[in-house]
Amino acid sequence: MALLELRNVSKIYTLGGEVIRALDDVSLDIDGGEFVSVIGPSGSGKSTLMHILGCLDSPTHGTIQLDGQMIHSASAKQLAHIRNQKIGFVFQFFNLLPKMNVLQNVELPMIYAGISGARRRERAMEMLKMVGLENRARHRPSQLSGGQQQRVAIARGLVNDPRILFADEPTGNLDSHTGEAILELFRELSTKGRTIILVTHDPEIAAVTSRRIEIRDGKIASQVDPRLAGLDRVATAPVAG
Amino acid sequence: MSFWNTIGSGLREIWAYKFRSLLTMLGIILGVSALVAMSALVKGMENGTREALVAAGGLEKIRVEPQYELPAHQRHLLDQAPGLTMEDVYALESGAPLVHQVTPAVEQYRYREPMVATYKGKTVEPFLVMGSWPAVLEINEHVIEHGRMFADLDEEQASSVCVIGTGIRDELFGEPEGDETGVVPIGETIYVNGLPFTIIGMFERYESESAKKEREFRRLNPQPAEAAGPVRSRGWGGNRGGGHFIFRMKNNTILIPLSTMMLKFRGMNGISSTGEAAPVRLSNLNMKISRIEDLEPAIQQVRNVLMMTHKGIEDFTFRTQEDWAEEIQNVIRNARLSGGVIAGICLIVGGIGIMNIMLASISERVREIGIRKSVGATNLDVFVQILVESTVISVLGGIAGIGTSYALVGLIASFTPTDNSPVVTLNAVSIAFAFSVGVGILAGLYPAIRASRLHPIQALRYD
Ligand SMILES: Nc1ncnc2c1ncn2[C@@H]1O[C@H](COP(=O)(O)OP(=O)(O)OP(=O)(O)O)[C@@H](O)[C@H]1O
Ligand SMILES: [Mg+2]
Numbered sequence: 222m223a224l225l226e227l228r229n230v231s232k233i234y235t236l237g238g239e240v241i242r243a244l245d246d247v248s249l250d251i252d253g254g255e256f257v258s259v260i261g262p263s264g265s266g267k268s269t270l271m272h273i274l275g276c277l278d279s280p281t282h283g284t285i286q287l288d289g290q291m292i293h294s295a296s297a298k299q300l301a302h303i304r305n306q307k308i309g310f311v312f313q314f315f316n317l318l319p320k321m322n323v324l325q326n327v328e329l330p331m332i333y334a335g336i337s338g339a340r341r342r343e344r345a346m347e348m349l350k351m352v353g354l355e356n357r358a359r360h361r362p363s364q365l366s367g368g369q370q371q372r373v374a375i376a377r378g379l380v381n382d383p384r385i386l387f388a389d390e391p392t393g394n395l396d397s398h399t400g401e402a403i404l405e406l407f408r409e410l411s412t413k414g415r416t417i418i419l420v421t422h423d424p425e426i427a428a429v430t431s432r433r434i435e436i437r438d439g440k441i442a443s444q445v446d447p448r449l450a451g452l453d454r455v456a457t458a459p460v461a462g
Numbered sequence: 463m464s465f466w467n468t469i470g471s472g473l474r475e476i477w478a479y480k481f482r483s484l485l486t487m488l489g490i491i492l493g494v495s496a497l498v499a500m501s502a503l504v505k506g507m508e509n510g511t512r513e514a515l516v517a518a519g520g521l522e523k524i525r526v527e528p529q530y531e532l533p534a535h536q537r538h539l540l541d542q543a544p545g546l547t548m549e550d551v552y553a554l555e556s557g558a559p560l561v562h563q564v565t566p567a568v569e570q571y572r573y574r575e576p577m578v579a580t581y582k583g584k585t586v587e588p589f590l591v592m593g594s595w596p597a598v599l600e601i602n603e604h605v606i607e608h609g610r611m612f613a614d615l616d617e618e619q620a621s622s623v624c625v626i627g628t629g630i631r632d633e634l635f636g637e638p639e640g641d642e643t644g645v646v647p648i649g650e651t652i653y654v655n656g657l658p659f660t661i662i663g664m665f666e667r668y669e670s671e672s673a674k675k676e677r678e679f680r681r682l683n684p685q686p687a688e689a690a691g692p693v694r695s696r697g698w699g700g701n702r703g704g705g706h707f708i709f710r711m712k713n714n715t716i717l718i719p720l721s722t723m724m725l726k727f728r729g730m731n732g733i734s735s736t737g738e739a740a741p742v743r744l745s746n747l748n749m750k751i752s753r754i755e756d757l758e759p760a761i762q763q764v765r766n767v768l769m770m771t772h773k774g775i776e777d778f779t780f781r782t783q784e785d786w787a788e789e790i791q792n793v794i795r796n797a798r799l800s801g802g803v804i805a806g807i808c809l810i811v812g813g814i815g816i817m818n819i820m821l822a823s824i825s826e827r828v829r830e831i832g833i834r835k836s837v838g839a840t841n842l843d844v845f846v847q848i849l850v851e852s853t854v855i856s857v858l859g860g861i862a863g864i865g866t867s868y869a870l871v872g873l874i875a876s877f878t879p880t881d882n883s884p885v886v887t888l889n890a891v892s893i894a895f896a897f898s899v900g901v902g903i904l905a906g907l908y909p910a911i912r913a914s915r916l917h918p919i920q921a922l923r924y925d
Contacts, residue, residue: 272919275836277835277836277918277919277922278917278918278919297840297841298840298841298842301835301838301839301840301841301843302838302840304835304836304837304838305837305838306838310836310837312922316829316832316833316836316922317833318830318833318834320474320475320478329833329834329837330837330838332464332467333834333837333838333839333840333843334838335464377837381838
C-alpha cells in the first residue's frame with residue numbers, strides 16, 4: 222500500500238453558476254520516501270491538489286488514503302490531528318506568525334501536539350540547528366531575510382516529524398541564489414528518506430526531483446516516473462485507478 | 463494546547479495592543495466599580511438602619527398610639543372615644559400575657575408644642591420631653607451612663623427629677639472639645655417650662671458604630687483647623703456625632719416620671735383631658751414581646767384587650783418597627799436595583815466593547831488562524847484561544863475595576879453621612895469579579911465561534 226493513494230479525486234467550485242473543475246478525476250499513488258514535484262501552469266490546480274493531499278481541504282468526489290487512513294471522509298478534528306502529526310507545510314509566503322519569535326514559531330505545531338515546554342524548546346532548537354538558524358532563535362520573522370524565513374518555515378514543517386512535507390512554490394518568493402539553497406535543503410532531506418511533494422510552475426525546479434507530475438486543467442497530463450520501467454520514461458496517460 | 467499556553471498567548475496578544483486593550487477594558491472597569499461601589503453603599507445603608515432600628519427599640523417593640531380618625535362605620539362615635547388611658551395599661555398588664563413591660567408615656571415633641579429647658583441663661587428646646595415609667599429605659603433601649611434612672615418611688619411621689627440626653631447637656635452645659643467624658647451635670651437644677659427639675663441621670667451618647675469610629679479617629683488625630691473654628695450652637699440636630707435621626711432624637715430627650723409629667727404639665731396640649739374628672743390621655747403605650755415570631759399574635763392579643771376597654775371603638779393604632787424595617791428594606795431594594803441596573807448597563811456596554819474588539823482582532827488575524835490550523839490547531843483550539851483572550855481582557859478589567867472601586871467608595875464615603883458609610887464586602891467583590899468573567903466569556907463567544915469556523919484554505923489565502 223502506498224503512503225498516499227488518490228482515486229478519482231475531483232474538486233469542483235461553482236461560482237455564479239459557472240462550474241470550475243480545479244481537479245478533475247485525478248488518481249495517483251505516492252510512496253514513502255519519494256521526492257515528487259507537481260508542475261503545471263498557473264491555475265492548473267496544483268495548489269488545490271496540495272491542499273487536498275495535505276488535509277487542508279476536502280475533495281468534492283473521490284477517495285484519498287494517507288498512511289492507511291481514509292481522509293476524504295475524516296472529520297475536521299481528525300484532519301487537524303493528521304495535519305499536526307503527519308504533514309508539514311512550506312508556503313510561498315512563509316506564513317510565519319509575525320508577533321512570535323523564530324523559536325516560538327517552530328514550537329507552534331508541538332504546542333498543538335501537547336508537548337511539554339522544555340521538550341518543545343529542545344526539539345525546536347534541534348530543528349533550527351538543522352536549518353542553520355540556531356543563533357536567530359529570539360529574532361522576529363521580520364528581522365530575517367526571505368531565505369532565512371523559509372528555513373524557519375521548513376524547521377516548523379518538520380518539527381513534529383511528519384510523514385510528508387508539502388511545499389507550495391517554496392522558492393517563488395526568493396531570488397534564484399537563495400532559492401537554490403532552499404532546494405538543496407529539500408534534496409538533503411529527501412536523501413535522508415523524507416517524503417516531499419514540491420509544487421512549482423518552474424520546470425528547472427521540477428527537474429531536481431526524480432518524479433514529476435504535470436497537471437493541466439485539473440488533470441494529470443503526464444508523468445516522469447522512475448518507478449515505471451526505467452528512468453525518465455514518460456507516461457502520458459494518468460495512472461489508472 | 464494547554465491551558466497556560468492559551469492564557470500566555472492571550473496575554474501576549476493583549477500586551478501587543480496595550481492601549482486598545484485598555485480602552486476595551488474601560489467598560490468593564492466602570493461596570494465592576496459601579497457594582498462594588500453600589501453594593502458598598504447599600505451595605506452602608508443597611509448597617510446604618512439596622513443600628514438605628516435597634517436604637518429605636520428593635521423589632522420586639524410594639525407601640526400603641528391613639529388614632530383620631532376612626533373607621534368609617536365608627537365616625538359618629540368620635541366624641542365617645544376614650545383615647546389611651548391608664549386603664550388600658552392595667553388591662554394589658556393582666557390581659558395580654560404575650561407582651562410584657564407595658565409602659566405608658568406622655569410625650570411632648572418639639573415640632574408639635576415645644577417646651578423650653580433653661581440653665582443659667584442658656585436655653586434649649588428639647589426634641590422630646592417624655593414622661594414615663596422607669597421600664598421605658600429598657601423598652602426604648604436607653605442606657606444611663608452617669609447617675610441613675612428615676613425609680614418607682616420618684617414615680618409615686620411625682621418628684622421633680624429628670625434624666626437627660628447628651629444633646630441637652632451639650633446645649634445647656636457646653637460640649638467640651640476633645641473631652642471624652644464631658645461635663646456631668648448630675649445634681650444640677652434645670653428649668654423645664656419654668657419648673658425646676660433636678661438632673662439625676664444622663665444617657666450615654668447615642669451614635670452609630672461608624673460615627674463613633676470617626677469621632678474616635680478625630681480624637682486621636684485632632685485637626686487644628688477645625689478646632690480653631692468658631693464654636694457654633696448646633697441645636698439638637700447638630701450633625702457632629704449625630705448621624706441618624708433616631709440617635710439625634712434620643713440624645714435630645716428629657717425623661718421625667720410619668721406622674722410628674724401629668725401633674726406638672728397638665729393642661730398642655732398633649733396632656734389635655736376632656737374634663738377635670740376625665741383620665742389623662744396618654745401619648746402612647748410601649749411594650750415588648752419575648753420572641754419576634756410572637757409579633758402577630760401579640761398584636762392580636764393587645765387589640766382584643768383594647769377593644770374591650772375602648773368599648774369597641776377603634777381609636778388606636780399599632781406601630782411596630784417591622785413596618786419601618788420593611789420600608790427601609792424597600793428603599794434598600796430600590797437602591798440595589800437601580801445600582802444593579804447601572805452596573806449591568808456598564809457591564810453590557812463593556813461586553814459589547816470586548817466583542818467588538820475581538821471581532822476586529824480576528825478579522826485582522828484571519829491569516830494567523832489559517833496558519834495555526836495548517837499546523838494542526840483544531841476548531842476547538844481556535845475557539846478556546848479567542849474565548850480566553852476576551853476573558854483575560856475582561857478579567858484584567860475586573861481586577862482593575864475592583865481596584866478603582868475602592869477609590870470610588872472612598873470618594874463616596876467622603877460625602878455620605880457617617881453612619882451610612884459604605885462598606886466593601888468580600889461578597890460584592892467576588893460577585894463583581896464573577897460578572898466580569900461571565901461578561902468576558904459571553905462577549906467572546908460569538909467571535910470565537912466565527913474564528914473557529916474559518917476554513918483553513920480561505921484563511922490562508924486571506925490578506
Ligand atoms: N475557492 C475557490 N473558488 C473558486 N475557484 C477556485 C477556488 N480556489 C481555486 N479555484 C480555481 O481552481 C483553479 C486551480 O487553482 P489553483 O490555486 O490550484 O491553481 P495553481 O495551479 O496553484 O495556480 P498557481 O500556479 O497560480 O498557484 C483555478 O482556476 C482557480 O481559479
Ligand atoms: Mg498555487
